[in-house]
Each structure stands twice: as structure tokens, then as C-alpha cells.
Amino acid sequence: EVQLVESGGDLVKPGGSIRLSCVASGLTFEYAWMTWVRQAPGKGLEWVGRIKSEVEGGTTDYAAPVKGRFTISRHDSQNTVFLQMNGLKKEDTAIYYCTTGTIGFAYWGQGSVVTVSP
Amino acid sequence: QSVLTQPPSTSGTPGQRVAISCSGSSSNIETNTVTWFQQLPGTAPKLLIYSNTQRPSGVPDRFSASKSGTSASLAISGLQSEDEADYYCATWDDTLNGWVFGGGTKLTVL
Numbered sequence: 001e002v003q004l005v006e007s008g009g010d011l012v013k014p015g016g017s018i019r020l021s022c023v024a025s026g027l028t029f030e031y032a033w034m035t036w037v038r039q040a041p042g043k044g045l046e047w048v049g050r051i052k053s054e055v056e057g058g059t060t061d062y063a064a065p066v067k068g069r070f071t072i073s074r075h076d077s078q079n080t081v082f083l084q085m086n087g088l089k090k091e092d093t094a095i096y097y098c099t100t101g102t103i104g105f106a107y108w109g110q111g112s113v114v115t116v117s118p
Numbered sequence: 119q120s121v122l123t124q125p126p127s128t129s130g131t132p133g134q135r136v137a138i139s140c141s142g143s144s145s146n147i148e149t150n151t152v153t154w155f156q157q158l159p160g161t162a163p164k165l166l167i168y169s170n171t172q173r174p175s176g177v178p179d180r181f182s183a184s185k186s187g188t189s190a191s192l193a194i195s196g197l198q199s200e201d202e203a204d205y206y207c208a209t210w211d212d213t214l215n216g217w218v219f220g221g222g223t224k225l226t227v228l
Contacts, residue, residue, distance in 0.1 A: 035217070037163075037217075044120065044204075044206060044219060044220070044221045044222040045155070045157075045163060045206050045208070045219045045222070046219065047208075047216055047217035047218065047219065049216070050217075061215055061216055062216070063214075063216050064214070064216075097162055097163070099163075101165065103165075103168045103169070103172070103174060104153045104165055104168035104169075105153065105155070105163070105165055105208075106165045106168075106174060108162040108163055108164070109162065110162060111162055
């Protein structure tokens with residue numbers, strides 16, 4: 001059974017930084033493309049970015065609102081993907097989900113809450 | 119303002135059939151496959167449909183979907199109270215070089 005477990009969410013001040021982790025189990029992580037999706041309170045889903053598998057270059061893509069501030073990385077030996085968030089803004093307040101799957105986003109974590117507030 | 123346009127809400131009675139539309143453009147829906155998600159209150163999204171029309175194992179055949187040109191549609195037949203949820207369409211956008219989501223449609227079962 002595939003499981004994704006996010007952690008690291010917290011209350012952060014505007015301009016601050018935080019790193020989220022997502023640990024995966026039950027899949028061959030080194031081949032998985034890992035994606036982060038967020039959901040602001042009472043709002044819809046928003047794609048944040050993704051990282052391809054190392055065998056496919058390990059390259060990253062980001063949504064325009066987070067490009068240059070957020071960085072996705074992976075540590076295959078630990079089955080973990082990270083989301084480093086810098087220069088946080090109030091509008092980054094959201095539940096952050098990691099997701100993956102060979103047929104699309106079939107597997108989701110429970111989400112990690114990031115609140116940006118003074 | 120979402121790149122993909124969905125109606126904010128829809129409703130139906132038990133047993134009824136409802137459809138949810140998703141409108142995009144030539145850079146997203148027309149050239150890439152559409153995915154649909156169901157999100158029950160307080161839970162993570164669940165994959166409902168992938169590759170325009172395919173249901174993952176475990177998704178009832180009451181759920182079906184289609185795509186034509188720059189639009190897609192999700193249909194739910196034999197509506198049940200447990201279908202009350204938010205539904206999202208999503209696809210890759212070649213211009214934005216990223217995934218885009220619809221704003222979501224809240225389905226109420228009356």
C-alpha cells in the first residue's frame with residue numbers, strides 16, 4: 001500500500017522560511033515523479049510544482065506564484081521529497097499536499113498546514 | 119481566477135444524474151488529458167478519472183467522463199448522498215508549463 005506522510009508545517013512570519021517533507025512508502029520512489037499541491041483555506045486546489053525522477057533528470061517545474069521562492073528536492077535513499085519555502089507571503093497560507101502516481105495523482109498525503117502570519 | 123472554468127456548484131437528488139463541466143483552451147484541455155478529483159470535506163483529494171475517461175480501480179462505474187475539444191465533463195449517475203463533495207478537473211498547460219486546476223464544483227445531494 002502506498003503511503004505519503006507530510007510533515008514540517010507550522011506558523012511562520014511573513015518573509016520567513018520553512019521546509020516541508022514528504023516520506024513515501026510502498027512504491028519504487030526513485031522512479032516516482034513527486035508533486036506538491038496546495039489548498040488555501042476555503043479555496044480550490046493549486047499546483048505548486050514537481051520534481052521528476054533522477055533517472056529522468058530530476059528536473060523541477062514550478063507554478064508562477066512560487067517560482068524563485070520555493071525549491072523542490074528529493075533524497076531517494078530516504079524516500080523523501082522536500083519543499084523549501086522562502087520569502088513566505090500571507091497568500092502562501094495553505095494545506096500542502098504531496099502527491100504521486102503512475103496514472104496521475106493517484107496517491108496523496110494527509111497534508112501539512114503552513115500558516116503565514118505576523 | 120482559475121485557468122480551467124467549472125461551475126461553482128451543482129445539486130441533484132438521490133438517483134439522479136448530474137454533470138459537471140470543465141472549460142479550458144487549446145494550450146491545456148485540447149492537447150492534454152484531463153484528470154478529475156473528488157474531495158470530501160476535510161480530506162485529501164481522491165483520483166476519480168485519469169486520461170480523460172479512465173477510472174482507477176475501486177471507483178464505481180457511476181462516475182464517467184468525456185472530453186471534446188477544449189472542454190471536458192464529469193457525469194455522476196445514480197446519485198448517492200456520499201457523492202456530496204467538491205469535484206476538480208485538472209490538466210497540464212503547455213503555455214504555463216505546469217498543471218492547472220479548475221476552481222472546483224461543490225455537489226450537493228438534496
